[in-house]
Amino acid sequence: MKHADRAKSLLLGLFSLIVFLFLWQLLAVWMNSPFLPGPYSVLTAFFRISTAGDIDGYTLSSHAMTSIYRVLLGFLFAGMTAIPLGIFMGLKPSVNSVSSPIIEPIRFIPPIAWIPLAIILLGGITRYVFLIWIGAFFPILLNTIAGVKRTSAVLVDMAKTFGADSRTITFKIVFPSALPEVMSGLRVGLGVGWMCIVAAEMIGGDPVGLGRLIIKYANLYQMDVVILGMVTIGIIGLILNYAILSTERRLFKWRVEVRA
Amino acid sequence: MKHADRAKSLLLGLFSLIVFLFLWQLLAVWMNSPFLPGPYSVLTAFFRISTAGDIDGYTLSSHAMTSIYRVLLGFLFAGMTAIPLGIFMGLKPSVNSVSSPIIEPIRFIPPIAWIPLAIILLGGITRYVFLIWIGAFFPILLNTIAGVKRTSAVLVDMAKTFGADSRTITFKIVFPSALPEVMSGLRVGLGVGWMCIVAAEMIGGDPVGLGRLIIKYANLYQMDVVILGMVTIGIIGLILNYAILSTERRLFKWRVEVRA
Amino acid sequence: SGFLFPQQTATVRVGHLTGDLHHLALFVARNQGYFEQSGIKIELKEYANGPLLMQDFLAGELDFAYVGAPPAISARAKGMSDPNAHLPVVIASVNLEGSAIVVDGSIESPEDLSGKIIGTPGTGTIQDILLSMYIRDHNLTLTKSPMSISYLPIEFSKGTINGFIGWEPAPSIAVVQSGAHVLLTSKDLFENHQCCVLVVSNKFLASHQDLVSKFAAAHKLANNYIINNPAYAKQLAMNITGHSSQLIDLALSHIVYTSTPDPVSMKTFLHAMIDLNVVTTLTHEQVDDFINAFIDTRFI
Amino acid sequence: MGPEIVLESVGKTFKSGKDTIEVIRNLSLSVDDGKFLCVVGPSGCGKTTLLKLMCGLLQPSSGRVLVKGNPPDPKRNRFGVIFQEDSLLPWRNVLANVKFGLEITRNKTDIDDLAREFLSLVGLKGFEEYYPHQISGGMKKRVAIARAMAVDPEIILMDEPFADLDAQTRQILQKELLAVWSKFNKTVIFITHNVDEAVFLAQEIVVLTKRPATVKAVVKVNLEYPRARLSPPFISYREKILGYLHEEITAL
Amino acid sequence: MGPEIVLESVGKTFKSGKDTIEVIRNLSLSVDDGKFLCVVGPSGCGKTTLLKLMCGLLQPSSGRVLVKGNPPDPKRNRFGVIFQEDSLLPWRNVLANVKFGLEITRNKTDIDDLAREFLSLVGLKGFEEYYPHQISGGMKKRVAIARAMAVDPEIILMDEPFADLDAQTRQILQKELLAVWSKFNKTVIFITHNVDEAVFLAQEIVVLTKRPATVKAVVKVNLEYPRARLSPPFISYREKILGYLHEEITAL
């Protein structure tokens, strides 16, 4: 994109954001409900929670850092399980038939629905990890399988004619060729995992975390902080997504599609 | 896949399912906790809830039908909003710049986090519709945009050389060429929308719906029904997914990729 | 004496519900330093509702909890058959009463409840049981709309429900912010009924009787302090909930703070819970034994 | 009749990022009505760009492009363009693909019959219901030709239409193209990098320089149709064009 | 020295779904050490399948394939295969692509030098750091050739390596290939559907029938290298092979 174009689109974006905030403020004034704060109250809440902390004294940044830590832990675990399994399942159709009757229905069980079982079977940080894992696992797994299956047969044949064994083919052909899909699986997985944070922190116990902040202030009927929590989650999610996206762009320069 | 292969993989799948259920039963017996029922108790709960109904007298099928109805409504609405907007955004980069500063952070706010606002702003069935919509909207939107952008420039040029106007190009070139992506967006969207059912039904009010069933019985510490609800959600999700997938396969015979 | 014989400090995990005024004693005890003085360091764990808290309690994640009596009863009834479960044992009362039915202008007397939509904070809560008992006793037919306590005042403000039964401060919020009026309070529904209780894990009790005793003493001290220093209690309530003075006044007027448990009302509740199928593992004959084992009166 | 297509010192530059690429420089050319003109040039020199300028898909950066005295406009002039890439709509069957151009240019009544007629003209009777992925590359090109011819174009523009076909199929299609051309006698602009093909087909061959492209030479091919590929005059035309091209390629 | 590759009445069928496709039927052939053999045949007749049988990527359904008296085994025999499709690893740069084969067949010490040596042999010195998407089709083929040659193969198998290149590049690469072959004197099996190419390159041309493929004719080309494409004997070899092929194509 040209320089001028980019400036123009930034300006347009800023403009539409301002219009949006203005309309929201208008709605808030018009509804005049104690439960629908406008953007101004949310901004005030932002400064209050950022400096003085919430009702238990935790600041916004400590809520955010805790949530990020939990999500990254669960995400890490999801990557460590889903990628090897995905490569295995992509390479061996029989592994696929064995695992899909168990994995497939589990895929559609939402993370919140796992909360009761998570409480019974797990404790401490492992619960958060589990619930984030449940969310992040499947996008990574499915993308890895798809990436492995899309490996060009010619490249595999090529390696075979040099006498490559299956280990070499897996690590030098299949894995690098699936890597773009794996990465986009990781990106989607991190996004989904991040969005599970409210579900994961719904159990309660520890008083800190962005999901907890939302639930706590919903219980206290203070919607300004609830919306603050939502916006914070949205923006951090965006940043995490962007971080992986730009890694992808840097890593896969060789992939012509990514540049288009 | 060959006939024999398919039979073999079906058998393998069945076998692994049985092994899984057996291990689960074993774990349940070994843990001997009233909070970890085995598959047998879940089956019993299935017959009980299917025939006699739950604590409020609603049967499993009425819970399921209600949830499906809500999800389909929200999904329909998501499709009706996301597809036109996606085509529009894909075709006009300026629409993209206007909308993305608002849409992008919203994308990462999980549906559960919207519950407090949904309660304030909406009532009745519209809340369910809204929460499902929030979940289903973005996959459809993003896939539609991607599909539109992937429209072959040659096909557009070809239409132009015949003197086609932009309306004709949109409806006869861009839309059909984006359709496979739109459909896979719809599939993912329906999956995500379906998984929002527990979040949507967490609000409460109405005593019926699969999400409600899970929450109700989790509050009653009766895990057999909770797991029954989870499994039901998982299986219905799988069926919905499969339904769209087979529609895709039928519709896009012309797409060589889909057949591979 | 603490100065001369420095005590070993033990850390205990205490569960409670976010913004629940019933649990004021917990905060008084903490702010007044009663726990520290007994050599107890507390780690607070907060939950959105009683059943979630009790699930965590059963899993052994908590030592003490401030919680409504019915979730504790249900959890104990369900967990009794599990040797690994951490069963709750009541060592003190937290408060009596503390709930109210608030309604809009269309309802002037209890008879007007018929045909109306009334919100409750969920199947199996004290409030749900109180309402069920009341409509059974007065032959009323109304539509119950169960939902999370957080949403009751909001739904009321929008007119989706004609009124609701909830624990404080939810009813007072509806009164102060949305023009509701109080139709019936706990006192009218079931005078002096047990509401929240202080429970300890049976496993913790078995191994740390001394700590349990000290904790109960600190709790009792705090409840007494609330009774004797209403102004202090009110200020603290305002701090932990962020609500206005007027609202807190109204809310506190519906709560009776006492440390002595009331087994009779708990038995009544349990009978009702069995009738409602909320408790399925007990029969009416087992109720007396169950409640007697549930309450340990040694510490009050 | 005057010239059908006129290019007056046309220049074309593209901006990509901060770079500017000059693809065509000061190119003048005029094509008479009914002529079969071939354009050859080193790969990447700007042949496709030239074709797009002629049918109005691109606007010149300098100079003028005129078709019958006016700037080209697909809504007014009727072009029949066969693109270098596969340009069939993959979701339409063969018949519906041929109908596509007609749907835009004609009212609906006789479309079906016309499309069938042109399909049988290119030898694809019986393949109406096939989808593009079910037919070979050569058959796809025939469908594209039928689609372009069906709208009764004033000018036919073809961009290396046979490049990705094997030698046998290519030669068959070349013969068929000549047959169709002599029957309808339209103006044809045919781009190729295959010199053999150009000499076999064209009345006039325009040789382009390497990028930025301009006209290096215009060679009139004075041979009767059908032409024998191994005849000495054919070979000498071939050598001549190859000579021009070689100068351009070695100059790269 | 005895024959390097022997095929004894080889047959190959594929199962796809419920259908069985017979691709090769009763094909016998023997190739001597150091020979340059071209295989031509109608498109889709089974040329690629034949090549895969020779290097052990596919097993014959009947008959035997022997390389130096044993079934082909890439772990023992050293093959240099250039595939019909692009077979460069897109995530490796040119140098690393050439090193790929060496990484498998050699111990690590001298790999880098060897790879650079073979890159400059195919005229790609200076392009070591380029990625496949940054170079042209012709350069990609050169990289594939360098990669195959670097492992010092006993047998080189090439599957229409120059099919998708333009005429100019194709001719340049043909000359280079002959130069490399005469320098190292390996056995080369070269598949093409371009008769011109076959006559230009081969000592012996095997013409295959249409599917199921078997040997239609073996033509020895008794011409000195380098060969002149327009010389009468060249043209007569060409006509002869084209005649065989024409019989097969019209028989379709």
Ligand SMILES: Nc1ncnc2c1ncn2[C@@H]1O[C@H](COP(=O)(O)OP(=O)(O)OP(=O)(O)O)[C@@H](O)[C@H]1O
């Ligand atoms: N839209 C564009 N933006 C930037 N550069 C372009 C654009 N279109 C073409 N070019 C550049 O212009 C040059 C000529 O392109 P063009 O496609 O006209 O060549 P060509 O002669 O048709 O090549 P080929 O023989 O490969 O078909 C190329 O270098 C190409 O990269």
Ligand SMILES: Nc1ncnc2c1ncn2[C@@H]1O[C@H](COP(=O)(O)OP(=O)(O)OP(=O)(O)O)[C@@H](O)[C@H]1O
């Ligand atoms: N793995 C396979 N399964 C089923 N059929 C196959 C398989 N491989 C090849 N075929 C079929 O065998 C036939 C010959 O294929 P092959 O690729 O060997 O032909 P070819 O002579 O190399 O063709 P081309 O000239 O297009 O390269 C084709 O009809 C193809 O469809």
Ligand SMILES: [Mg+2]
């Ligand atoms: Mg071109």
Ligand SMILES: [Mg+2]
């Ligand atoms: Mg082949």
